[in-house]
Amino acid sequence: MKEKEYVHGYSEVESRRLCDQACTLSQLLHCDSIFRPSGLVLEAGCGTGAQTVIIAPRNPACSFISVDISEDSLREARKRIEKANIDNVYFQHADVFALPFEDESFDHIFICFVLEHLEKPMQALESLKRVLKNGGTITVIEGDHGSAYYHPRSPFAQAAIQCLIDLQAQMGGNSLIGRELYPLLSAAGFDDVHVSPRVVYADASRPEMVDGFTRKTFIAMVEGVKEQAIANHLITEADWNLGIADLKRAAEANGTFNYTFFKAIGRKT
Numbered sequence: 001m002k003e004k005e006y007v008h009g010y011s012e013v014e015s016r017r018l019c020d021q022a023c024t025l026s027q028l029l030h031c032d033s034i035f036r037p038s039g040l041v042l043e044a045g046c047g048t049g050a051q052t053v054i055i056a057p058r059n060p061a062c063s064f065i066s067v068d069i070s071e072d073s074l075r076e077a078r079k080r081i082e083k084a085n086i087d088n089v090y091f092q093h094a095d096v097f098a099l100p101f102e103d104e105s106f107d108h109i110f111i112c113f114v115l116e117h118l119e120k121p122m123q124a125l126e127s128l129k130r131v132l133k134n135g136g137t138i139t140v141i142e143g144d145h146g147s148a149y150y151h152p153r154s155p156f157a158q159a160a161i162q163c164l165i166d167l168q169a170q171m172g173g174n175s176l177i178g179r180e181l182y183p184l185l186s187a188a189g190f191d192d193v194h195v196s197p198r199v200v201y202a203d204a205s206r207p208e209m210v211d212g213f214t215r216k217t218f219i220a221m222v223e224g225v226k227e228q229a230i231a232n233h234l235i236t237e238a239d240w241n242l243g244i245a246d247l248k249r250a251a252e253a254n255g256t257f258n259y260t261f262f263k264a265i266g267r268k269t
């Protein structure tokens with residue numbers, strides 16, 4: 001995947017959004033991101049290190065090689081890890097589809113929010129499986145935009161979310177991939193596949209979730225495709241503005257917001 005084909009882009013705003021997302025969701029997604037001590041872990045598509053900064057300190061006895069196709073993101077990631085005084089991560093430029101590692105090099109593979117952007121997620125899983133040791137495990141985390149529901153309901157908000165789903169699909173991605181993790185990992189030949197849904201629920205009694213997830217993660221992500229959505233005639237500007245305003249109502253005092261992430265673990269035998 002070339003950098004320009006990535007639906008969310010590589011702007012500073014997007015980097016901040018990924019970081020807000022990772023921090024808000026760190027317990028929900030990573031309470032059990034614990035790998036075999038002293039293992040070598042490959043993090044594929046690490047981006048600016050938003051997940052790295054959480055999982056590496058949770059596994060201080062492991063060594064991480066974190067790769068991404070974007071040199072700019074890797075530069076950011078290096079800075080972030082250095083600032084956090086984390087010393088068990090080595091960053092490397094690499095394409096998931098052409099990994100520069102020997103067969104069976106890693107004890108564990110971690111990949112988060114990457115498959116949804118790839119035209120050939122199965123091929124990526126097969127490539128990752130090649131570099132995983134026999135007996136090693138893989139963790140895949142993905143969202144699923146079809147799992148977003150909220151109060152008050154709004155056809156305009158739904159139409160704005162659909163723009164993001166359609167734009168990502170036009171670029172060869174699949175923002176509904178979370179629900180497919182079990183069949184994907186199984187078809188890629190992983191055994192003992194287990195998927196656990198991680199449900200985000202936000203209402204006014206959980207202000208950190210409303211701010212960190214509803215506003216700064218989900219609404220920010222939808223807002224990020226405004227220009228593309230209008231330029232592609234997926235929606236009118238007036239309807240878009242109504243949709244975003246309605247999504248923001250779900251973050252107000254009587255609003256609620258729900259979203260499901262999927263975390264899959266599989267083994268190579």
Ligand SMILES: C[S@@+](CC[C@H](N)C(=O)[O-])C[C@H]1O[C@@H](n2cnc3c(N)ncnc32)[C@H](O)[C@@H]1O
Pocket residue numbers: 001006008018022044045046047048049050051067068069070073094095096097111112113114117
């Ligand atoms: C949504 S970001 C997720 C970043 C990070 N995993 C996180 O959760 O914050 C997707 C990342 O996948 C990377 N990526 C996309 N295609 C790739 C490929 N073929 N090989 C390596 N990285 C890739 C992008 O450059 C981007 O940094």
